[in-house]
Amino acid sequence: MLAESEARLPLKCFDITVRQVLAAADLEGLSDAEADAAGDEGYLRGNSRYEDHRGWAWSDVRDALKVEAPLVAQIASATDSAAAESAFDAARDPEIEGAEVLWGLDIGVAAAVITLSALGATPFISCNASTFGGPHPAARPYVAFYISGADPVALIDLAKAADVGLEAEDGVACLYARCVLDLLRFAELAEQRSALAP
Template sequence: MKDSFVAEDLMDLALANLAWFDGEDAGDDSGLGCNRDYRDLRGKTWADVRRVLECERRLVADFRAGEWVPDEPGDGPEVEDLELGVASVVTALSALGCIPFTSCNGRAFGGEHDADALIVGFYARPKHWRKLVDLGRGSRTELQVWDGALWLQARTTEDMLRWAERAVERAGPSASHPSLM
């Protein structure tokens, strides 16, 4: 993974090939993106993002300070049923109007996980592209495209939290409803 987001690496992306799901297809909890645990998170607000980000920051700080130690490896708190380390990004993507369908904290807090890095898979429309590229700048994240979906990946929890913070900053203090900002 690179140290910074480089939009030029993705300029050849065929935006017309991005997958999108509407209505019942995205609302059906039967496995969007081949995820058996998929839940429809559309409609999250910027107030939700701020709340999740604050909670996630506190829990990560507690873990780093040794104030929280998992009972078993990989056993840790979740934030609104999302893994610690990616919850804020998942919620921010939803507030942006994207459809997150899977996420993993990549063993950031120990335990067995499917991914080797923190990662969030989501569906986005071509109109989301420029905003997503802008949010990636300076956040030490990578945006990849695979099989019609976008994947946001980072090495550290702090990098993911930085991405979510940038999204909140861009939304502004009064933003409360889902939008593309």
């Protein structure tokens, strides 16, 4: 679990209400062919920088958590967290894909994206909502995704346990939080439960 000291980090938090309501009837589907084409084009549902994050494993979730949790703490504790986030982004090698560069995802949402993939969902856009002061457009940290092969009941249960929001928005599912630490907690809980599964 997140260390108690990390829970007290000077992070931007958002004054929002979280709800866990996900009705299958409100969700659109995405075929493998459509997802493959979107990955080739680099565009899906308004995301012009779409990367295909389907098929990640629980080992990838563990790797993401090992990198992201300390990185969130390091950047949040920096004198200028926006500059620290920018420095990390500038140092990423676009030719490398993996946990060490958080797959090019925003710091604070990467583990949640990889977790949703491990659960069978198809994440397609995410944002940390200027958690560290950098220029990010969202009003709250979130990951939008197609439910795909994920179990909606298990997703709702995990969202409730992590106290994050999970709702259908414009035909897709949206996982969101008051703070990126809540999204990290969602990833941790999912990983712990995966280790207990038969």
